[in-house]
Amino acid sequence: xxxxxxxxxxxxxxxxxxxxxxxxxxxxxxxxxxxxxxxxxxxxxxxxxxxxxxxxxxxxxxxxxxxxxxxxxxxxxxxxxxxxxxxxxxxxxxxxxxxxxxxxxxxxxxxxxxxxxxxxxxxxxxxxxxxxxxxxxxxxxxxxxxxxxxxxxxxxxxxxxxxxxxxxxxxxxxxxxxxxxxxxxxxxxxxxxxxxxxxxxxxxxxxxxxxxxxxxxxxxxxxxxxxxxxxxxxxxxxxxxxxxxxxxxxxxxxxxxxxxxxxxxxxxxxxxxxxxxxxxxxxxxxxxxxxxxxxxxxxxxxxxxxxxxxxxxxxxxxxxxxxxxxxxxxxxxxxxxxxxxxxxxxxxxxxxxxxxxxxxxxxxxxxxxxxxxxxxxxxxxxxxxxxxxxxxxxxxxxxxxxxxxxxxxxxxxxxxxxxxxxxxxxxxxxxxxxxxxxxxxx
Amino acid sequence: xxxxxxxxxxxxxxxxxxxxxxxxxxxxxxxxxxxxxxxxxxxxxxxxxxxxxxxxxxxxxxxxxxxxxxxxxxxxxxxxxxxxxxxxxxxxxxxxxxxx
Numbered sequence: 001x002x003x004x005x006x007x008x009x010x011x012x013x014x015x016x017x018x019x020x021x022x023x024x025x026x027x028x029x030x031x032x033x034x035x036x037x038x039x040x041x042x043x044x045x046x047x048x049x050x051x052x053x054x055x056x057x058x059x060x061x062x063x064x065x066x067x068x069x070x071x072x073x074x075x076x077x078x079x080x081x082x083x084x085x086x087x088x089x090x091x092x093x094x095x096x097x098x099x100x101x102x103x104x105x106x107x108x109x110x111x112x113x114x115x116x117x118x119x120x121x122x123x124x125x126x127x128x129x130x131x132x133x134x135x136x137x138x139x140x141x142x143x144x145x146x147x148x149x150x151x152x153x154x155x156x157x158x159x160x161x162x163x164x165x166x167x168x169x170x171x172x173x174x175x176x177x178x179x180x181x182x183x184x185x186x187x188x189x190x191x192x193x194x195x196x197x198x199x200x201x202x203x204x205x206x207x208x209x210x211x212x213x214x215x216x217x218x219x220x221x222x223x224x225x226x227x228x229x230x231x232x233x234x235x236x237x238x239x240x241x242x243x244x245x246x247x248x249x250x251x252x253x254x255x256x257x258x259x260x261x262x263x264x265x266x267x268x269x270x271x272x273x274x275x276x277x278x279x280x281x282x283x284x285x286x287x288x289x290x291x292x293x294x295x296x297x298x299x300x301x302x303x304x305x306x307x308x309x310x311x312x313x314x315x316x317x318x319x320x321x322x323x324x325x326x327x328x329x330x331x332x333x334x335x336x337x338x339x340x341x342x343x344x345x346x347x348x349x350x351x352x353x354x355x356x357x358x359x360x361x362x363x364x365x366x367x368x369x370x371x372x373x374x375x376x377x378x379x380x381x382x383x384x385x386x387x388x389x390x391x392x393x394x395x396x397x398x399x400x401x402x403x404x405x406x407x408x409x410x411x412x413x414x415x416x417x418x419x420x421x422x423x424x425x426x427x428x429x430x431x432x433x434x435x436x437x438x439x440x441x442x
Numbered sequence: 443x444x445x446x447x448x449x450x451x452x453x454x455x456x457x458x459x460x461x462x463x464x465x466x467x468x469x470x471x472x473x474x475x476x477x478x479x480x481x482x483x484x485x486x487x488x489x490x491x492x493x494x495x496x497x498x499x500x501x502x503x504x505x506x507x508x509x510x511x512x513x514x515x516x517x518x519x520x521x522x523x524x525x526x527x528x529x530x531x532x533x534x535x536x537x538x539x540x541x542x
Contacts, residue, residue, distance in 0.1 A: 423518075
């Protein structure tokens with residue numbers, strides 16, 4: 001058993017930058033690289049792509065990421081764990097094998113499935129309700145249903161000798177906890193260790209968010225060289241403590257402030273952070289700066305894992321129609337308000353819910369907390385929901401028509417129509433879910 | 443004085459729930475923030491945005507507070523017509539709060 005492993009996180013969302021992952025793979029001296037690429041709605045969109053083409057439905061950047069990273073991973077003997085499989089881990093694994101074969105690289109890839117619970121949901125949806133609104137799932141136009149799997153199937157894949165593990169929906173911290181269980185031989189009912197590993201996983205899972213990304217403000221939180229922002233790694237020890245760091249020479253910063261912000265990020269209850277592996281307690285965590293860009297993580301604890309898996313349901317919600325137009329100079333705000341009055345009257349017969357924002361005045365917080373003087377320019381934004389794309393298009397068309405049918409001096413009109421995939425959550429009995437590991441070799 | 447002068451914050455979201463951390467630059471100010479920035483004060487400050495309950499969690503080990511605000515994101519990413527459907531910019535709404 002090892003006493004220390006190094007795990008890097010080279011992506012915190014599907015669209016994340018690739019360069020920091022390459023730097024980690026090349027110079028990070030990593031044992032493991034994790035790429036977390038699956039936000040709540042990402043898998044619903046992937047399911048839609050899979051429905052159109054059965055060989056698709058994995059992360060659109062998979063080919064680019066794997067092609068770039070694979071030579072470094074092989075050279076440095078670094079194993080990759082990623083949820084880039086999205087709605088189709090099997091096809092993703094085949095794609096990786098094809099890339100490896102093309103580079104004449106021998107590799108063992110494990111695809112983890114079993115998270116897709118659409119059939120389970122469909123079989124019993126009248127009796128299952130969503131967690132937030134308590135509405136029966138039968139009332140949703142469901143396109144995807146995926147349970148958050150835990151670390152267990154990844155641990156199995158590591159034990160089987162896979163160098164790349166590609167998953168669909170897995171709880172983000174579990175992607176990191178799995179190699180700790182595998183390398184340190186942690187008992188999975190040692191919930192304090194599961195809690196500690198989950199804390200470290202949570203600190204890493206958003207990649208650049210702990211190295212100064214989404215942090216700097218240019219005034220009080222000064223971060224150097226954000227353009228070359230490095231992504232983090234953790235040296236994790238067999239006792240569950242860890243040191244967060246990054247590759248020397250990369251931009252950004254790791255300090256108490258970045259670590260605290262990330263520890264509390266998206267946490268519903270710091271006493272009970274629920275994953276399929278453990279109910280972790282973040283209030284027992286201690287953080288300490290022990291050097292430049294080095295934060296020591298200790299404490300952390302946990303209680304027994306929950307009885308159910310959480311599943312995230314993607315459904316077709318509506319089509320969003322949007323239009324924007326700008327006004328500048330004298331009476332800019334007054335002209336934008338006049339345009340808003342006109343557009344509201346024109347759209348009201350067709351839409352039940354219309355939102356009008358004055359960008360530059362109050363679009364983000366519904367109000368202004370500070371007294372500011374009249375803005376020089378204001379951008380009007382109009383948004384409404386519709387059942388079809390055609391109906392939604394009317395919003396942008398009417399905003400564009402403000403050119404010749406609205407106030408003076410409007411400019412820069414833009415119009416958009418987008419299908420919105422909604423997400424609901426529910427709980428599923430553990431016994432109904434059977435994670436599977438399938439091995440592919442080049 | 444605005445909270446911005448002495449503390450920083452990051453917003454997170456889960457469904458229609460908004461989470462806001464509040465972290466003093468100087469850990470010595472933690473006790474003062476515990477006394478001053480109550481859940482009710484945050485609820486009042488964000489009354490245009492947060493429709494539901496606000497629960498405050500104290501994390502003395504890391505000298506930080508966490509406010510979990512329910513029914514705060516116009517139905518959440520799913521149904522909101524807002525530009526910032528996740529409410530990611532709302533950390534800076536919290537930091538606008540005036541304290542003595």
